[in-house]
Amino acid sequence: MIGHGFMGAAHSQGWRVAPRFFDLPLDPQMSVIVGRDAANVEASARKWGWAETATDWRDVISRDDIDVVDIVTPGDTHAEIAIAALEAGKHVLCEKPLANTVAEAEAMTASAESAAARGVRSMVGFTYRRVPATTFARDLVAAGRIGEVRQVRAEYLQDWLMDAESPLTWRLKKEHAGSGALGDIGAHAIDLTEYITGQRVTGVSGIIETLVKERPLLGEGHGLSGTASAERGAVTVDDVALFTGRLSSGALASFEATRFRTGRKNALRIEISGSTGAIAFDLERLNELEFYDATLPSTGLGFQRILVTEQDHPYLAPWWPTGHMLGYEHGFSNQVFDFVTAIADETAPSPSFADGLHVQRVLDAVERSSEAGSVWVSTGD
Amino acid sequence: MIGHGFMGAAHSQGWRVAPRFFDLPLDPQMSVIVGRDAANVEASARKWGWAETATDWRDVISRDDIDVVDIVTPGDTHAEIAIAALEAGKHVLCEKPLANTVAEAEAMTASAESAAARGVRSMVGFTYRRVPATTFARDLVAAGRIGEVRQVRAEYLQDWLMDAESPLTWRLKKEHAGSGALGDIGAHAIDLTEYITGQRVTGVSGIIETLVKERPLLGEGHGLSGTASAERGAVTVDDVALFTGRLSSGALASFEATRFRTGRKNALRIEISGSTGAIAFDLERLNELEFYDATLPSTGLGFQRILVTEQDHPYLAPWWPTGHMLGYEHGFSNQVFDFVTAIADETAPSPSFADGLHVQRVLDAVERSSEAGSVWVSTGD
Amino acid sequence: MIGHGFMGAAHSQGWRVAPRFFDLPLDPQMSVIVGRDAANVEASARKWGWAETATDWRDVISRDDIDVVDIVTPGDTHAEIAIAALEAGKHVLCEKPLANTVAEAEAMTASAESAAARGVRSMVGFTYRRVPATTFARDLVAAGRIGEVRQVRAEYLQDWLMDAESPLTWRLKKEHAGSGALGDIGAHAIDLTEYITGQRVTGVSGIIETLVKERPLLGEGHGLSGTASAERGAVTVDDVALFTGRLSSGALASFEATRFRTGRKNALRIEISGSTGAIAFDLERLNELEFYDATLPSTGLGFQRILVTEQDHPYLAPWWPTGHMLGYEHGFSNQVFDFVTAIADETAPSPSFADGLHVQRVLDAVERSSEAGSVWVSTGD
Amino acid sequence: MIGHGFMGAAHSQGWRVAPRFFDLPLDPQMSVIVGRDAANVEASARKWGWAETATDWRDVISRDDIDVVDIVTPGDTHAEIAIAALEAGKHVLCEKPLANTVAEAEAMTASAESAAARGVRSMVGFTYRRVPATTFARDLVAAGRIGEVRQVRAEYLQDWLMDAESPLTWRLKKEHAGSGALGDIGAHAIDLTEYITGQRVTGVSGIIETLVKERPLLGEGHGLSGTASAERGAVTVDDVALFTGRLSSGALASFEATRFRTGRKNALRIEISGSTGAIAFDLERLNELEFYDATLPSTGLGFQRILVTEQDHPYLAPWWPTGHMLGYEHGFSNQVFDFVTAIADETAPSPSFADGLHVQRVLDAVERSSEAGSVWVSTGD
Structure with a gap:
């Protein structure tokens, strides 16, 4: 490592x-x-x-x-x-x-x-992708349980930069981090959208912005936990990214990545509206998936809160019995399982570098759109 | 009137x-x-x-x-x-x-x-009974959507007496109010249980208790809004009633009526667990009903939040379009509709005085059980 | 009338x-x-x-x-x-x-x-604006309880057009309705944003789109409830509008108005993130307001679900006691109260026609932006 | 081990x-x-x-x-x-x-x-006790944040036995398991009540009941996952336990332990109502604690959803950053930390065997009360 x-x-x-x-x-x-x-x-x-x-x-x-x-x-x-x-x-x-x-x-x-x-x-x-609820969401979409995708809303909301005195760590410098909220967390929103829908983002219109433009330089220490010094330096990455994308099928998706949504700690949320159903997920409640089946009778419609902890749910069988919650880190074990299995089976693991490249192209298109007054920019797909 | x-x-x-x-x-x-x-x-x-x-x-x-x-x-x-x-x-x-x-x-x-x-x-x-969601709950139970009733939890939680300086209104005197939380709000929990399940409470074991035993006498004014005087008088009704009941079918139900559940303003809640499903209702979200269908595949189980605002839901057609909320008072219009219709149709309106009498018998049995160290007391059914 | x-x-x-x-x-x-x-x-x-x-x-x-x-x-x-x-x-x-x-x-x-x-x-x-929770939200913002506005998310989500066979009513024709989701419900999202923040939307970038381009003509009857005929006609208004706006203070706001968010019936939602707090509202739970106070100690942070049914909340005193819910229509009574009071007091009622005009300018700017590849368009403020 | x-x-x-x-x-x-x-x-x-x-x-x-x-x-x-x-x-x-x-x-x-x-x-x-949210709840109560305890509701709801064909494992036999829902999960509800309030349950009135009295014997295999045979045997432990308890301070607590609350998978819930506040916890959302501060102004009252993932929350510092969820198993690591630390420090770890004995006495009192028609039975404290 x-x-x-x-x-x-x-x-x-x-x-x-x-x-x-x-x-x-x-x-x-x-x-x-x-x-x-x-x-x-x-x-x-x-x-x-x-x-x-x-x-x-x-x-x-x-x-x-x-x-x-x-x-x-x-x-x-x-x-x-x-x-x-x-x-x-x-x-x-x-x-x-x-x-x-x-x-x-x-x-x-x-x-x-x-x-x-x-x-x-x-x-x-x-x-x-390896949270059981998101994998299960992908399975539901793939099985046609929500019909054709009509709209997507994907957002990753945090608030850890809302304090303007929070120091200038490497994550706030373009040379190290590449981008800010966009690349760090917006990338997850894009990837999850593409993963669950099985489609690509083909074009975007967006705006990125730095809300707090200068922050105290880090003194001693490093990383998130470093202490601030009296001097200040420029934040060279975005704090907020708002963008709209079009998927392969033509459906519209709207995205938000921000470190300034006060009170939202780690809210990677996605809602996919289809012609016969919908799903909604929030990482702050990662053991749950909301599912809406529009084919039910009108009196019986409603989002269902599925506790994704059944033995038959993705990745769940080796873990704990029904109703025993998984946490953040379990995705990393699930990832190891998939990666090691692919190596042993001599198959291509997923997401591939090509998938990662595509996300990079979307990020790049958002930045270019933002520089050009939010006009639509193709991602090349 | x-x-x-x-x-x-x-x-x-x-x-x-x-x-x-x-x-x-x-x-x-x-x-x-x-x-x-x-x-x-x-x-x-x-x-x-x-x-x-x-x-x-x-x-x-x-x-x-x-x-x-x-x-x-x-x-x-x-x-x-x-x-x-x-x-x-x-x-x-x-x-x-x-x-x-x-x-x-x-x-x-x-x-x-x-x-x-x-x-x-x-x-x-x-x-x-005339909140569309509770009527709909009754319909679901009657239609067999939750199977046999296995357990009931019914509670009516308020907190308006938590201030020990809140004055001694007529609702706190046995000679006028009959009983306290038990009769005022516990009666609703009992009635709703009997209404939705279609069963009677046949016996109970319970305890009732007055938490604040003396309160300031009312000075000028009257009702809930009267001002307190310096003198104090005895509270002669209960503040809290906790009891267990048995239904006609043998199923157990547990009840709570209280004016001391801090932060709960008007939480009349009922959850009915059946052999093939469950329903849950909370008056603080009176336009919603939660429904659980246990016959779905294991990966698709979960309580569904049904917005009871469809034209096909009980009482809804004459009101507003889907998604437009009703409030507390709509039940009173629905009640007028049912009462006037029964008069015109020359049919017996429901709930009858006999239904009201039965609730009174349950309340009485709870009081007698409480006096006798919580032993089981039959309601005579 | x-x-x-x-x-x-x-x-x-x-x-x-x-x-x-x-x-x-x-x-x-x-x-x-x-x-x-x-x-x-x-x-x-x-x-x-x-x-x-x-x-x-x-x-x-x-x-x-x-x-x-x-x-x-x-x-x-x-x-x-x-x-x-x-x-x-x-x-x-x-x-x-x-x-x-x-x-x-x-x-x-x-x-x-x-x-x-x-x-x-x-x-x-x-x-x-006259739902007690939204008025209270405005009061909280005006009182500085969330500090400076940093970001706004406002959305109005419905799904009543998701059925492609739903007929072509007047609301789907530009000559009568002016616009679709944008003007019908997006207008509320814009107005609520301006009302609660006390700011204007000064520019926008957006896209509007018609997802179902043809629908059955109405046969007999009219309005929402008319029956469909075999012939089809063009839908000339938008089904979905996604746009980003900038507020007077420079803060970014993102908007969505749609009749295709499967399972969302009447979800006018707004979340305002400020430098010291945040508020969130959802019309599907109109008696509640979520409030986040970022000035509390780190261990005590969290969105608070306020039941806006206290006598001291806006408009509440003449209605019911604490915990008794209001519905959709109460806003219209509150509106009558405000309008009649302004007439009697010889003061200018609010929102004025100028406020309505401004919303119209924002709607117009969104349409022009959409026609021009989503480039930013000023609203003239 | x-x-x-x-x-x-x-x-x-x-x-x-x-x-x-x-x-x-x-x-x-x-x-x-x-x-x-x-x-x-x-x-x-x-x-x-x-x-x-x-x-x-x-x-x-x-x-x-x-x-x-x-x-x-x-x-x-x-x-x-x-x-x-x-x-x-x-x-x-x-x-x-x-x-x-x-x-x-x-x-x-x-x-x-x-x-x-x-x-x-x-x-x-x-x-x-070692879920950060429950430890934090204890800290809040100990710090006087909810004032005097007025009422407690504690319940542990599961539904894994609702299928009458689920086999007769050791957990359903009195000679191995001691008791059923009461001892297996009710014990947690009792312990959590005593832990968070810092009080003892001094007496109880209750009823325990076996809903499904015979189940298929286990054929091959054992444990939860064994397969059922055609023969049936008697279930000798309870499925449901409903009881009321009195705490040292005189406050009433109501308890429920059940394996028949359809749709509830692992809902260990506790709500403690105090004279100046309240707390509520649900193990199905174990990273959250609800807190109600009754000392706030009337317009600002409401349960607050605290994400218990801050560095300053109990046990959290060595784990992940804010907003990254813990799961079921983290309590076991926290327990190892406490136990090993106590050994090294030569202090008495908690909960002690005496604490465990006390819970056993409460369980025993519930069984004796149930046998005696639910009369109150002292736990000896």
């Missing part, structure tokens, strides 16, 4: 726990964790249970005893590491967003496709 | 509005309103649109041009008025509780039955 | 009920109801309690004994009637949208302003 | 994950797992990551290299194992219910107290 921030913790938990619940066809070992600072990465290794540490990812990629590389670094480093790993014949799981630019994502996708021809697998970590 | 307090306002609104929405088979006139204080009743007549006033109900009952008597006085006066009215050949709508004692309720019921033989109609005002 | 469709019923109920609950400074009489078809309007008069009928509104406007004209006809007739009535010195209440075009709305506003100089009052019927 | 059923899985996950998130003062090793069937326990060891297996718990208890014994067997074996382990100087974590009878629980408590004098620690596994 390359990287050891917040995502490092989540992925580590996925690797540690998955084998205890799922019958994995392979037996993954938590071998080496890589970080630039030897002391820090050593601490992470102890904490999360990795056998060895390294400070140069190139050394690890060249090792014969490494089969899988899991990339959880900031987006600006993904392309270089992933391409090198794929070329070295390692299966690659790369955290989203796939990259910070379309060009990087294209290079990665090309590399992934050529690697696939050699049996080397790659996957991008849109983990929210 | 005899009486002119809070219920007078609600019933007046029922009489005024019903003819504007429903096609009534008769044309009710708001003729005379009766109250002991001439000035007060005059003000009520003007406010609510009654043509005349009177201070002695006996005078009104003896008038030939009066066909219907609507009784909205405190419970201790119901028996005398209702019996006199029925004997005078007037159709009687009597606000719940039917009476303050079983003996009074028995006399009223006997009178109602003998009046019915002469074509004189009587009905007790359990208005919450 | 001119007109006697759905809005006629609602306004009639407002005029009938308001005097029974509010202490009105004047005593409004339900004098004449006007409709083109003598038999139909006669039926409406009987049903809703109007003393006389007329088939030509000009006759009524010229009568000396008429002081107030309430216009509830389709939007294409508003301008002519309202201007004539104002010139005849009648106070005018005009149902929204003020008009079908900006030009008409401008003429009406000019007329209203000149009438105001002569003491003649005018108001546009954005009734959802 | 002795035992390896459902609770074995949950406890194993607790032991495995706790050291990765918490800074534990000791370094627990997953040494030996014990089960009667060598092959089964071997499989469990591999699955859950235990180093060794054993088939006789006595052998393990006598080993010097074992410091802690975690008991997750059915209730009828707890007393013997726990007492032996404590006498052997092992710290003991015993899953709830502490035992199947009061006598066993008394013996265990005596043993625990004498062991404590020698520095040997014991704790009973009421894990739902």
Whole structure:
């Protein structure tokens, strides 16, 4: 595993726990964790249970005893590491967003496709596809339970930047994060829309905006938890992204990604309205899915709150009995299960780098639309 | 109409509005309103649109041009008025509780039955049966949509007495109110249980309790809005009633009526669990009914929030289009519709005085159980 | 009252009920109801309690004994009637949208302003401002309880057109309705945003679209309830409108108006995110307001579900005790109270025709933006 | 760890994950797992990551290299194992219910107290105390945020036995399970009430009942997942328990434990009404706590939905950022943290065996009350 921030913790938990619940066809070992600072990465290794540490990812990629590389670094480093790993014949799981630019994502996708021809697998970590409720939503749509998709509303609402004195971390700098709310959380809203509907976003009109334009520089420490200094620097990514997209079928979808929706902590929500039904999901209640069956008699219509904790629901069988809730991190174990299974089965895991590239193209189109007064921009699909 | 307090306002609104929405088979006139204080009743007549006033109900009952008597006085006066009215050949709508004692309720019921033989109609005002969602709940149960009733939970939760300095109104004195939370709101929980399940409560075990035993006497004014004086008097009715009942089928039901459930304003709630489904209702969201269909596949189970505002739902057709909400008072118009229709059709309106008597017997059994250390007491059914 | 469709019923109920609950400074009489078809309007008069009928509104406007004209006809007739009535010195209440075009709305506003100089009052019927919860929301924002507005999300979601065989009523023809979801319900979302925030929408980018482009022509009957014929005609108004707006303060707002959000019956929702708090409202739960106070300690943060049924809440005192719900129609009584009070007090009622004109300008800007590939269009503010 | 059923899985996950998130003062090793069937326990060891297996718990208890014994067997074996382990100087974590009878629980408590004098620690596994929201609820009550407790409603609702053909597992036999819904889930409702209020249940009146009196015997297999045979046997435990209790302060509490509340999967709910506020919790939404502050102005009253995912909430700091949900199993890691910390700090962990004994006494009193026609029975406190 390359990287050891917040995502490092989540992925580590996925690797540690998955084998205890799922019958994995392979037996993954938590071998080496890589970080630039030897002391820090050593601490992470102890904490999360990795056998060895390294400070140069190139050394690890060249090792014969490494089969899988899991990339959880900031987006600006993904392309270089992933391409090198794929070329070295390692299966690659790369955290989203796939990259910070379309060009990087294209290079990665090309590399992934050529690697696939050699049996080397790659996957991008849109983990929210692996919440049982979202997978189940996809299944319902695929089974025709809501008919034709008529409209989509997808939003990812947070409020952790509402304090104007919150410091200028790497997530607020374009050179590291690529973009702000748009790429960090809007990407999930786009991916979930495409995943559940089985369609692509083909064009967009949007606006992105930075609400708090300067923030205190980080003093000591780093990451989300660093302390603020007296000096201030420019926020170079967006705080809010509002956009409308058109799907392959012609249906309209409206999107919002924001870190300023006061009181909303982690509300990735999606509602899909179809010709014979609808579904609604909210990550703040991740064990629930709302389903509306418009084919019922008029007196019996209504959104149904399904507790997605039955043994027959996606991913659920190896976990707990009905009514016992899963949390945020279970998606990472489910992801490990899918990735390891694909490697063992010699099939292409999903979402692919091409899927990640497509999301990148949508993000890019939103930025270009915003610069051009919100005119419609095609994503190339 | 005899009486002119809070219920007078609600019933007046029922009489005024019903003819504007429903096609009534008769044309009710708001003729005379009766109250002991001439000035007060005059003000009520003007406010609510009654043509005349009177201070002695006996005078009104003896008038030939009066066909219907609507009784909205405190419970201790119901028996005398209702019996006199029925004997005078007037159709009687009597606000719940039917009476303050079983003996009074028995006399009223006997009178109602003998009046019915002469074509004189009587009905007790359990208005919450006429919320479209509760009527629809009854229809679902009657249609077998939840199978056999297995368990019932019925509760009526308020908190308006949680302030220990709230004054000693007539509702807190046994001689006027008969009982406290038990008779005032617990009666609704019992009636709704019997109405929706179509069963009787045959026995109970319970406890009633007064939490605040003394309160400031009312100074000037009266009713809910009177101001408190420095002197204090004993609260002689219960604040909380907790009881378990057995239904005709043997199923258990648990009840709670309280004016001390902090934060709950008017939460008359009922949940009925059946062998193939369940329903849940909350008066604080009176346009909604939750329905659970246990016959669906395991992955598709979940309580459904039905907006009971469709044209095909009970009582809804004459009101507003789908999605336009009804309020508290609409039940009173629906009640007028049912009562007037029964008179015109020469059928027995429901709930009958016998239904009201039965509720009174349950209330009485709860009080006796409470006095006897909560042992089970039969209601005589 | 001119007109006697759905809005006629609602306004009639407002005029009938308001005097029974509010202490009105004047005593409004339900004098004449006007409709083109003598038999139909006669039926409406009987049903809703109007003393006389007329088939030509000009006759009524010229009568000396008429002081107030309430216009509830389709939007294409508003301008002519309202201007004539104002010139005849009648106070005018005009149902929204003020008009079908900006030009008409401008003429009406000019007329209203000149009438105001002569003491003649005018108001546009954005009734959802008079739901106690929305008025209370405005009060909270005005009192600074959410700080500076950072973002707004306003949506009005219905699904009554999701059936492609639903017939082509006047609401689906541009010549009568002016626009579709945009003007019919989007107008409410815009008005509520401007009302609660106290700001104007100064520019927009949007898209409007007709999802079902042809529908069966109406055979016999008319209105929403007409039956469909075999022939089909073109739907000339939008089914869905998605747009982004900028408020006077620079804050972004995103809007959606649709008749295709499957399962949403009447969901006018607004959420306003501020620097120190947030509010959220949903018309499907119109007695509730959600409020988030961001100044509380971090462990105590959370949206609060306020039951807006306290005596101290706006409009509530004359209605029912705490916890007794209001419905859709109460806003019309509240509107009558405000309008009559303004007439008696010789003050300008709100929302004014100028407010209605501004909403019309926003609607117009959305249409122009949509035609121009969603580029930003100024509303002129 | 002795035992390896459902609770074995949950406890194993607790032991495995706790050291990765918490800074534990000791370094627990997953040494030996014990089960009667060598092959089964071997499989469990591999699955859950235990180093060794054993088939006789006595052998393990006598080993010097074992410091802690975690008991997750059915209730009828707890007393013997726990007492032996404590006498052997092992710290003991015993899953709830502490035992199947009061006598066993008394013996265990005596043993625990004498062991404590020698520095040997014991704790009973009421894990739902360790959901952050319930711990936070306790903190709010302890801090006086709801004032004096006036009423409690606690219920644990499931529906997994509603199918009358569901087989006769050990949980439905009195000799193994001790009791049914009462002891299995009612025990949690009692413990949570006592934990959050800081009071004891001093007396009860109740009824317990078996709704489905015969069920198919288990054929092959065992546990929840066994298949049914054609033969039937008697269910010897209760399906439903309804009871009222009095707390130390005199306040009334009402309880329900049932496996027949159709549609409720794992709804452990508690609502505590106090003189200045209230709290409400539902395990089906375990990351949320509802809080009502009655000291706010009347217009601002309402239950607040607090997402208990802030760093400052109990147990949260080592887990994920705000808005990232925890699941069922996190309570087991939190429990390991508390237990290990108590051992290291040489303090008494909580809940103690005495706490477990008290719950047992309440369960016993409910059974005796039920047998005696629901008369009040003291719990001895």
